[in-house]
Amino acid sequence: MTRVVDISNLDVTFATDGGGVAAVDGVSFTVDSGEVLAIVGESGSGKSVTAKSIIGLLPETATTTGAILLNGREVVGLTGEKLRSIRGTDAAMVFQEPSLALNPVFTVGWQIMEGLRAHKGVSKKEARAKAIDMLARVGIPDPEKRIDYYPHQFSGGQKQRVVIAMALVLEPELIIADEPTTALDVTVQAEILDLLRRCRDEFGAAIILITHNMGIVADLADRVAVMFEGKLVEEAPVAKLFASPEHPYTQKLLAAVPRIGTGGARAKARVDARVAAGTVNTDAPVVVAQDLVIEYPGRLGRGGFRAVDGVSFTISPGEVLGLVGESGSGKTTIGRAIGGLTKITGGSLQVLGHEMLGIKERAFKPVRSDIGFVFQDPASSFNPLLTIAECVAEPLIVHGKARDARSARPRVNELLEAVQLPRTFGDRFPHELSGGQRQRASLARSLALEPSLLIADEPTSALDVSVQARVLELFSELQKEFGFAALFISHDLAVVDMLSDRIAVLFHGRLVEEGTGSDVLGAPQHPYTQRLLASLPVPDPAEQALRREQLHALKAAE
Amino acid sequence: MSTTTETAEPRRRVTLWQRLPVVHQLRQSVGLQRGMLIAGLIITGIFLLTAIFAPLIAPYGFSQLRDADGVSFGAQVPPGGAHLLGTTVGGYDVLSRVIWGSQTALGVIVVAVVLSIFAGVILGLISGYIGGWLDRVLVVIADAVFAFPTLLLAIVAAIAISGGQSSLFGGILAAAISITVVYIPQYFRVIRAETVRIKSEAYVESAKVVGSSTGRIMFRHVLRNATRTLPLLFTLNSSEAILTLAGLGFLGFGIQPTAAAEWGYDLNRSISDVTSGIWWTSVFPGLAIVLVVLGITLVGESLNDLADPRLRTRRKASAVPAPTAETSAVLEGTDPNS
Numbered sequence: 001m002t003r004v005v006d007i008s009n010l011d012v013t014f015a016t017d018g019g020g021v022a023a024v025d026g027v028s029f030t031v032d033s034g035e036v037l038a039i040v041g042e043s044g045s046g047k048s049v050t051a052k053s054i055i056g057l058l059p060e061t062a063t064t065t066g067a068i069l070l071n072g073r074e075v076v077g078l079t080g081e082k083l084r085s086i087r088g089t090d091a092a093m094v095f096q097e098p099s100l101a102l103n104p105v106f107t108v109g110w111q112i113m114e115g116l117r118a119h120k121g122v123s124k125k126e127a128r129a130k131a132i133d134m135l136a137r138v139g140i141p142d143p144e145k146r147i148d149y150y151p152h153q154f155s156g157g158q159k160q161r162v163v164i165a166m167a168l169v170l171e172p173e174l175i176i177a178d179e180p181t182t183a184l185d186v187t188v189q190a191e192i193l194d195l196l197r198r199c200r201d202e203f204g205a206a207i208i209l210i211t212h213n214m215g216i217v218a219d220l221a222d223r224v225a226v227m228f229e230g231k232l233v234e235e236a237p238v239a240k241l242f243a244s245p246e247h248p249y250t251q252k253l254l255a256a257v258p259r260i261g262t263g264g265a266r267a268k269a270r271v272d273a274r275v276a277a278g279t280v281n282t283d284a285p286v287v288v289a290q291d292l293v294i295e296y297p298g299r300l301g302r303g304g305f306r307a308v309d310g311v312s313f314t315i316s317p318g319e320v321l322g323l324v325g326e327s328g329s330g331k332t333t334i335g336r337a338i339g340g341l342t343k344i345t346g347g348s349l350q351v352l353g354h355e356m357l358g359i360k361e362r363a364f365k366p367v368r369s370d371i372g373f374v375f376q377d378p379a380s381s382f383n384p385l386l387t388i389a390e391c392v393a394e395p396l397i398v399h400g401k402a403r404d405a406r407s408a409r410p411r412v413n414e415l416l417e418a419v420q421l422p423r424t425f426g427d428r429f430p431h432e433l434s435g436g437q438r439q440r441a442s443l444a445r446s447l448a449l450e451p452s453l454l455i456a457d458e459p460t461s462a463l464d465v466s467v468q469a470r471v472l473e474l475f476s477e478l479q480k481e482f483g484f485a486a487l488f489i490s491h492d493l494a495v496v497d498m499l500s501d502r503i504a505v506l507f508h509g510r511l512v513e514e515g516t517g518s519d520v521l522g523a524p525q526h527p528y529t530q531r532l533l534a535s536l537p538v539p540d541p542a543e544q545a546l547r548r549e550q551l552h553a554l555k556a557a558e
Numbered sequence: 559m560s561t562t563t564e565t566a567e568p569r570r571r572v573t574l575w576q577r578l579p580v581v582h583q584l585r586q587s588v589g590l591q592r593g594m595l596i597a598g599l600i601i602t603g604i605f606l607l608t609a610i611f612a613p614l615i616a617p618y619g620f621s622q623l624r625d626a627d628g629v630s631f632g633a634q635v636p637p638g639g640a641h642l643l644g645t646t647v648g649g650y651d652v653l654s655r656v657i658w659g660s661q662t663a664l665g666v667i668v669v670a671v672v673l674s675i676f677a678g679v680i681l682g683l684i685s686g687y688i689g690g691w692l693d694r695v696l697v698v699i700a701d702a703v704f705a706f707p708t709l710l711l712a713i714v715a716a717i718a719i720s721g722g723q724s725s726l727f728g729g730i731l732a733a734a735i736s737i738t739v740v741y742i743p744q745y746f747r748v749i750r751a752e753t754v755r756i757k758s759e760a761y762v763e764s765a766k767v768v769g770s771s772t773g774r775i776m777f778r779h780v781l782r783n784a785t786r787t788l789p790l791l792f793t794l795n796s797s798e799a800i801l802t803l804a805g806l807g808f809l810g811f812g813i814q815p816t817a818a819a820e821w822g823y824d825l826n827r828s829i830s831d832v833t834s835g836i837w838w839t840s841v842f843p844g845l846a847i848v849l850v851v852l853g854i855t856l857v858g859e860s861l862n863d864l865a866d867p868r869l870r871t872r873r874k875a876s877a878v879p880a881p882t883a884e885t886s887a888v889l890e891g892t893d894p895n896s
Contacts, residue, residue: 339767340766340767341763341766341767365769366769368767368768368769369769371767373763373764373767375760375763375764376760377760380759380760380761381760381761381764382761382764383761383765383778383779383782383783384761384783385782385783391761394765394768394770395768395769398768398769398770398771398774399768399769442764445764
């Protein structure tokens with residue numbers, strides 16, 4: 001065990017238009033070889049900045065003070081050639097988005113050899129042999145051939161493997177992995193985490209893992225450092241941190257993580273309430289999809305891309321259907337089709353009694369007042385030049401319920417209060433609100449006309465865990481109060497489980513499984529659902545170790 | 559967001575004056591960028607004042623050949639005495655021609671830029687938002703106009719509009735329209751590109767889901783967000799417009815000397831003077847063109863740099879502890895006001 005990184009009293013300050021902002025404030029920690037230190041925190045907590053300062057990747061506007069010892073060498077203040085010599089050889093970085101970290105016009109082999117050429121001065125032949133060896137070790141099949149492939153010929157998970165191979169090729173003592181799996185699907189994430197674990201065990205590298213996902217921490221980390229507003233608030237071995245978190249912030253953070261299996265009771269309570277009220281299955285369903293097909297037109301001479309292929313489901317009034325699937329499974333496309341944003345090309349989709357196949361915008365417009373839509377990205381779902389009140393008033397004005405934003409204001413205030421935002425927020429501009437506040441305002445806008453159907457497209461995936469918990473709670477309260485039916489789209493099984501009465505699982509445009517939460521998550525039938533469920537890391541190190549074994553067994557059986 | 563911003567703490571409102579395009583950038587700038595911007599603003603300011611107060615500043619009229627007593631100025635009189643900058647070969651006072659020329663230049667810029675902005679923005683918005691065959695046709699036309707040398711196109715337009723010669727107003731309009739023809743495609747392309755980008759933003763889709771009409775989406779949501787780069791394009795095009803106008807005048811397609819003063823025309827008249835050592839007839843109109851173009855370009859380039867956060871220089875962060883970044887945290891959920 002040697003000490004690889006020793007950071008003491010690190011401060012990083014950024015120059016901004018509004019003066020200096022301290023991003024990291026007096027942080028100290030160490031990492032030894034063969035150890036995985038997870039830095040956990042929410043967006044803006046300074047975790048990425050801390051890690052990037054180790055290899056001097058901060059922009060010019062940053063001022064760094066304190067001491068960072070990398071293999072006993074002081075890094076703060078290094079520039080030019082000296083800084084370049086430690087990058088790659090002493091410390092390497094794995095980035096969040098593998099498709100952006102690879103240059104699309106060079107082969108992956110060229111990019112892996114780039115580091116060797118820059119630092120070691122090896123011959124072309126040796127470098128190539130080394131690159132092939134590296135690709136094989138990160139689990140790329142057929143490396144002799146695929147070394148000459150371009151990045152677009154690999155899948156997302158394979159691209160991340162290539163990025164890890166690039167980081168490993170110079171055998172650095174330290175690997176900094178900045179949210180290495182955030183851009184990947186859950187099933188791929190599990191494989192990349194396995195690979196990182198092998199990096200530690202086989203290469204003896206120290207790993208600094210930056211993440212906001214407590215499940216990943218439980219899966220991979222040996223020690224955990226929790227950051228909050230630029231300060232390190234708690235540092236503990238992983239088992240201790242999960243068993244007995246000391247700092248109140250850590251406790252809140254852990255409590256906010258959604259866990260599978262908590263939703264069943266809630267869903268049952270909701271169903272019971274509806275049975276008692278006698279509304280269950282009495283009305284016609286609000287959405288009926290029958291062999292729904294949605295194709296995107298291909299280029300000239302090529303066939304279209306079938307995003308949704310023969311999907312059938314119904315949503316009854318007041319019911320929440322959770323739609324789960326990985327990227328490219330067609331879940332967003334279905335949501336957009338119901339909202340009238342994407343045309344359907346086959347089968348039948350009835351929304352509030354209107355057949356969507358070949359419908360004209362003019363005929364659909366009156367129906368729109370009965371449909372609410374919450375978008376994924378809270379940053380772009382509001383017109384940046386209008387105030388929140390004007391944005392929330394838009395549906396009221398368009399459908400003639402109010403003449404202008406001023407006369408709609410009383411109703412807007414009511415709505416803001418319903419989503420627990422102070423009414424003074426109506427006068428603010430979208431960029432003056434945090435992500436969670438904006439998403440709540442987005443809920444207010446979608447509920448302005450009291451729709452009977454709400455489509456929520458990954459409404460919490462861009463939010464921090466604690467904020468997500470708050471928004472989800474609000475969503476379920478509003479659903480109880482307004483009684484709308486909802487299609488809740490998410491890639492996160494735990495989130496869907498919390499809210500949904502029924503869950504539908506999509507895989508490559510097909511519906512592979514549908515049922516109540518306890519059916520689908522308790523006893524999954526389809527192999528894909530089983531794998532999806534087993535891949536989801538749970539925020540408990542001991543349980544996660546067991547689940548990892550199960551996943552390996554499941555894979556071996558396939 | 560921490561709780562402090564959610565409580566009733568009075569918010570720091572930026573006044574309307576501070577949010578005005580150029581004023582906002584001036585407050586934001588530091589160092590060399592600030593120097594460039596201020597130098598540009600001063601030169602442009604002098605140009606504007608000269609143009610507005612030309613009748614008060616200029617000692618003589620632009621087409622005046624004799625003083626109040628009816629005595630002729632005389633041709634090619636060297637600087638000094640009654641004629642601070644001398645007289646031209648045609649017997650005009652150089653200083654007066656330079657001062658009056660700023661008025662013509664300003665008029666042409668304003669008319670040309672206003673015309674091309676309105677036409678370009680509306681066409682770009684419709685083309686970008688509606689798309690389809692209309693978009694393709696407009697883009698092809700814009701590309702075709704781009705492919706012509708701008709001066710040639712302006713000459714053709716000038717001849718077509720005025721037959722080459724005309725009065726003050728007609729001359730200004732002809733020059734302005736010929737410049738407009740060249741610049742419409744620029745505004746068109748910029749606005750169209752922004753519109754295509756904004757069209758896929760979530761807030762436009764959200765307006766669609768709500769059921770807003772196409773016109774409402776185009777003008778309320780897309781247009782206002784697409785016009786951010788216009789002040790920049792506006793300043794850069796103004797300087798190009800002056801050059802085009804001077805080029806037209808130099809080639810003899812501008813405004814007659816009796817109708818208005820025009821720097822390009824004066825330069826043309828002074829070609830033969832240069833070889834015979836008469837420098838004052840060419841230097842001063844030329845200097846006027848160079849300075850105005852420089853001033854407006856400095857403003858435009860500074861605005862361009864300041865608009866891009868990566869090019870913008872900032873005051874160095876001080877070593878003293880700064881306030882910690884406000885992060886969205888657990889506190890997010892606790893609303894004191896609800």
